[in-house]
Amino acid sequence: xxxxxxxxxxxxxxxxxxxxxxxxxxxxxxxxxxxxxxxxxxxxxxxxxxxxxxxxxxxxxxxxxxxxxxxxxxxxxxxxxxxxxxxxxxxxxxxxxxxxxxxxxxxxxxxxxxxxxxxxxxxxxxxxxxxxxxxxxxxxxxxxxxxxxxxxxxxxxxxxxxxxxxxxxxxxxxxxxxxxxxxxxxxxxxxxxxxxxxxxxxxxxxxxxxxxxxxxxxxxxxxxxxxxxxxxxxxxxxxxxxxxxxxxxxxxxxxxxxxxxxxxxxxxxxxxxxxxxxxxxxxxxxxxxxxxxxxxxxxxxxxxxxxxxxxxxxxxxxxxxxx
Amino acid sequence: xxxxxxxxxxxxxxxxxxxxxxxxxxxxxxxxxxxxxxxxxxxxxxxxxxxxxxxxxxxxxxxxxxxxxxxxxxxxxxxxxxxxxxxxxxxxxxxxxxxxxxxxxxxxxxxxxxxxxxxxxxxxxxxxxxxxxxxxxxxxxxxxxxxxxxxxxxxxxxxxxxxxxxxxxxxxxxxxxxxxxxxxxxxxxxxxxxxxxxxxxxxxxxxxxxxxxxxxxxxxxxxxxxxxxxxxxxxxxxxxxxxxxxxxxxxxxxxxxxxxxxxxxxxxxxxxxxxxxxxxxxxxxxxxxxxxxxxxxxxxxxxxxxxxxxxxxxxxxxxxxxxxxxxxxxxxxxxxxxxxxxxxxxxxxxxxxxxxxxxxxxxxxxxxxxxxxxxxxxxx
Numbered sequence: 110x111x112x113x114x115x116x117x118x119x120x121x122x123x124x125x126x127x128x129x130x131x132x133x134x135x136x137x138x139x140x141x142x143x144x145x146x147x148x149x150x151x152x153x154x155x156x157x158x159x160x161x162x163x164x165x166x167x168x169x170x171x172x173x174x175x176x177x178x179x180x181x182x183x184x185x186x187x188x189x190x191x192x193x194x195x196x197x198x199x200x201x202x203x204x205x206x207x208x209x210x211x212x213x214x215x216x217x218x219x220x221x222x223x224x225x226x227x228x229x230x231x232x233x234x235x236x237x238x239x240x241x242x243x244x245x246x247x248x249x250x251x252x253x254x255x256x257x258x259x260x261x262x263x264x265x266x267x268x269x270x271x272x273x274x275x276x277x278x279x280x281x282x283x284x285x286x287x288x289x290x291x292x293x294x295x296x297x298x299x300x301x302x303x304x305x306x307x308x309x310x311x312x313x314x315x316x317x318x319x320x321x322x323x324x325x326x327x328x329x330x331x332x333x334x335x336x337x338x339x340x341x342x343x344x345x346x347x348x349x350x351x352x353x354x355x356x357x358x359x360x361x362x363x364x365x366x367x368x369x370x371x372x373x374x375x376x377x378x379x380x381x382x383x384x385x386x387x388x389x390x391x392x393x394x395x396x397x398x399x400x401x402x403x404x405x406x407x408x409x410x411x412x413x414x415x416x417x418x419x420x421x422x423x424x425x426x427x428x429x430x431x432x
Numbered sequence: 433x434x435x436x437x438x439x440x441x442x443x444x445x446x447x448x449x450x451x452x453x454x455x456x457x458x459x460x461x462x463x464x465x466x467x468x469x470x471x472x473x474x475x476x477x478x479x480x481x482x483x484x485x486x487x488x489x490x491x492x493x494x495x496x497x498x499x500x501x502x503x504x505x506x507x508x509x510x511x512x513x514x515x516x517x518x519x520x521x522x523x524x525x526x527x528x529x530x531x532x533x534x535x536x537x538x539x540x541x542x543x544x545x546x547x548x549x550x551x552x553x554x555x556x557x558x559x560x561x562x563x564x565x566x567x568x569x570x571x572x573x574x575x576x577x578x579x580x581x582x583x584x585x586x587x588x589x590x591x592x593x594x595x596x597x598x599x600x601x602x603x604x605x606x607x608x609x610x611x612x613x614x615x616x617x618x619x620x621x622x623x624x625x626x627x628x629x630x631x632x633x634x635x636x637x638x639x640x641x642x643x644x645x646x647x648x649x650x651x652x653x654x655x656x657x658x659x660x661x662x663x664x665x666x667x668x669x670x671x672x673x674x675x676x677x678x679x680x681x682x683x684x685x686x687x688x689x690x691x692x693x694x695x696x697x698x699x700x701x702x703x704x705x706x707x708x709x710x711x712x713x714x715x716x717x718x719x720x721x722x723x724x725x726x727x728x729x730x731x732x733x734x735x736x737x738x739x740x741x742x743x744x745x746x747x748x749x750x751x752x753x754x755x756x757x758x759x760x761x762x763x764x765x766x767x768x769x770x771x772x773x774x775x776x777x778x779x780x781x782x783x784x785x786x787x788x789x790x791x792x793x794x795x796x797x798x799x800x801x802x803x804x805x806x807x808x809x810x811x812x
Contacts (some may be wrong), residue, residue, distance in 0.1 A: 219546040373603070
């Protein structure tokens with residue numbers, strides 16, 4: 110069994126950084142002081158990812174205010190809208206508003222990536238909102254049909270990937286929970302496939318991971334199996350491993366084995382048992398292990414404890430260190 | 433129920449005046465805070481009830497008065513502020529509470545605070561995990577209720593955070609750990625049910641019982657998390673019923689920013705709930721009738737009172753009384769009975785400045801007067 114591990118979304122901010130950002134909002138400190146806190150915490154997350162033998166590095170995406178903001182702020186034709194509840198959580202994001210069919214601004218995204226990733230792009234996992242999820246959460250005032258927007262966002266993300274592969278980035282993670290929360294059908298489902306096909310065309314040998322969470326993924330597998338990506342991840346806190354559709358062989362399989370909705374740390378032996386079950390059902394070429402959903406639903410300390418579980422699971426599976 | 437149509441009530445918290453915040457910290461009042469306090473005293477007569485506290489604050493002796501003494505003044509201010517706006521049911525604007533989660537949790541054994549979680553941008557909230565059996569250390573809100581009861585001219589309505597919301601805003605370790613095997617969806621659901629019911633039985637119910645024994649008759653159970661997981665509506669109800677079991681009081685349930693239809697019909701099983709106090713104005717705009725959802729209650733034959741949100745608490749723009757009256761008229765039509773309607777803001781007004789909150793409350797009362805007049809004198 111080939112096993113890879115890594116973060117699959119933003120990591121929480123520690124208390125010191127929280128205090129610094131609060132102080133910034135209250136006008137008690139300047140941006141330079143907060144920048145220093147961000148730099149120090151990014152280094153800490155990066156060191157943790159290295160120490161735990163993760164295959165990809167994220168540096169925590171601590172500066173991003175939500176999954177969509179860097180894109181809503183940098184893409185043309187998109188405005189930043191009202192606070193909106195993120196899935197079934199007590200956290201919120203600013204809804205992107207598509208004022209016209211969106212277009213990208215070359216160079217804008219890379220400037221928003223965590224600085225440590227820019228220094229070492231080959232090991233970085235670049236975080237994107239999945240094209241379907243972006244289209245689903247956005248308010249579409251563009252005049253373009255919803256399925257056309259899904260495809261368009263896929264093509265824009267492909268252009269982002271193309272630019273990044275040119276700069277040495279190799280791993281691209283698409284956070285696409287709405288594929289299972291509100292599975293697309295008909296022309297929209299075809300637009301999702303077309304969007305990911307466009308992305309595949311830009312990978313230049315890189316790796317693309319689609320990560321789903323927030324609902325049972327079993328019913329979405331007919332579509333998930335069609336996605337032309339390196340691996341699709343499902344959240345095992347919501348998806349019963351014994352109901353995963355069986356396959357004689359499949360490309361990569363992602364398994365969300367850390368539940369960000371509870372501070373209770375997972376038992377590595379129990380996680381390893383479930384991973385083996387998933388492996389038997391899907392026979393994937395590679396298994397990616399990570400948190401089920403974004404770990405920033407937890408405070409820093411319990412989230413850090415959970416990351417150690419990933420390393421222990423890898424050991425329990427006898428999968429050794431990073432590839 | 434009040435004899436006249438469309439009585440008015442508050443729904444929760446108010447912003448704390450600057451003089452209260454400075455005074456609680458033992459700091460002298462600056463010119464702005466002093467002017468606001470003098471004006472509040474002139475308008476609302478705070479010195480009539482608490483003369484020595486009033487004098488101490490004005491004499492910059494807040495430290496001597498103590499944080500609790502300043503909070504007394506803050507609570508009295510909010511009470512008189514709500515009464516002056518013309519409300520029939522009042523409380524203290526939650527002047528003594530920091531927020532609606534941390535304080536109740538700190539009155540219980542079995543929780544451990546884990547740290548801050550981001551709500552959005554650079555806004556965070558402190559979140560605890562239940563790590564042990566829940567035991568109520570002290571029934572809470574008793575002293576604040578005693579104060580309100582002693583000073584209120586109108587009928588007090590006490591808000592208290594409900595068990596479902598307290599559980600949803602916490603991490604569940606203790607009950608989840610007791611579930612055997614993989615902690616998937618079904619294990620999580622079973623663990624959450626135990627958590628909510630234990631909170632209701634071991635913490636909420638004894639607290640509510642103690643409040644009722646002190647004379648509290650009207651209690652609003654706040655469940656803002658009710659709409660977070662629509663498929664758990666039955667659990668919201670189970671918690672409500674367990675928290676109120678065997679207690680003789682007038683209960684309401686406040687829910688906001690939720691898809692109410694998704695919670696029906698399960699929600700209707702809340703046995704002792706006499707009033708639904710819900711937000712509506714926020715979703716009412718040109719081209720979208722925010723009150724149409726009330727027709728669902730009629731479809732299910734539910735005849736309880738409605739605490740009708742008629743002003744939006746997230747915008748500074750003050751609703752005209754005519755708009756408030758129109759909202760009441762539409763709600764009456766959907767319910768088929770105007771006598772079931774109380775009027776209120778959508779939610780707590782703490783996010784608005786005190787002048788804006790006051791104007792909105794006055795709009796609530798003026799709109800109710802217009803709507804009442806239209807029904808009682810249809811030819812006008």
